[in-house]
Amino acid sequence: NVMIIIFAIAMILMTFDKVRQIGVSMLASAGIAGIILGFAAQRSLATLIAGIQIAITQPIRIDDVVIVENEWGRIEEITLTYVVVNIWDQRRLIVPITYFIETPFQNWTRTTAELLGTVFIYADYRLPINALRDELERIVADSPLWDKRLAKVQVTNATDKTMGIRALVSAENSSNAWELRCLVREKLIAFLQRNFPDSLPRVRLETNKTIDKKTRHEIN
Structure with missing residues (x-):
């Protein structure tokens, strides 16, 4: 609604010569703002869809053992926007929910823990x-x-x-x-x-046992 109002005001101002530049500036600003809002809405929508997809398909569940970013850990918390992985050394890895839709990862307990x-x-x-x-x-x-x-x-x-x-x-x-x-x-x-x-592993060094007199003399 705000974008529509700004657009309407800009079009009205452009009908007057003295304030036409103001209307052009408002349209430009509205266009940039629309692009920014569009990108923000797209990312938010993608995150929301990813959260719903995780909830339906369940590639991860609470207490699953996973390998994420080369780290071994257990899924500790799942929200609509992020996942908390409890790393083996008690660190916590916060991962965007979209990661588990867009990036390959290992789930060691998806069907069985064996x-x-x-x-x-x-x-x-x-x-x-x-x-x-x-x-x-x-x-x-x-x-x-x-x-x-x-x-x-x-x-x-x-x-x-x-x-x-x-x-x-x-x-x-x-x-x-x-x-x-x-x-x-x-x-x-x-x-x-x-x-x-x-x-046990070792490095062998073998020598020829037969040495002629000339070689023996040179060695001595």
């Missing part, structure tokens, strides 16, 4: 893999963090110096999965140090 955790270890080629498999089974069997779904050891990489070994374990939620990963990593490293110290 997760698989991975532990990577690099060892020398002399390490017997079956011994490591047996040790992993003993570790998870003694831990209440394991949900008894999966525990396996696989060689996933091989370089000129070491082989990459992955231990895959399961847990009923992300917190248990993190704790179990740390436990398995610590126990497997201790197992290697205690039973197979020669299988």
Whole structure:
């Protein structure tokens, strides 16, 4: 209504030569103001629509575990304009509601809280893999963090110096999965140090044992 009134007054003033410039200025101001209001209304409308869409489709819910902006946290509060994410170190990340409509993010508890955790270890080629498999089974069997779904050891990489070994374990939620990963990593490293110290990563230097007399003389 205000914009209509300003426009009407500007048109009336433009009919008089002496105040025509005032009418032109009012029209210009009204146009700029209309553009500004249009942009503001568009953003507000987009935010409102995003809030309604979140409420209907529910890509996130209270207490969901999410990865947002490379931060692990839980959804603590959802409003029509913003979402509060409780980060693992007790910081609070305030995210516009439109973020969860326009930007890809990870929801670790969308359908179930169960997760698989991975532990990577690099060892020398002399390490017997079956011994490591047996040790992993003993570790998870003694831990209440394991949900008894999966525990396996696989060689996933091989370089000129070491082989990459992955231990895959399961847990009923992300917190248990993190704790179990740390436990398995610590126990497997201790197992290697205690039973197979020669299988820890190392750099080999080999020399030719046969040296002729001339070379030996030059070395001396």
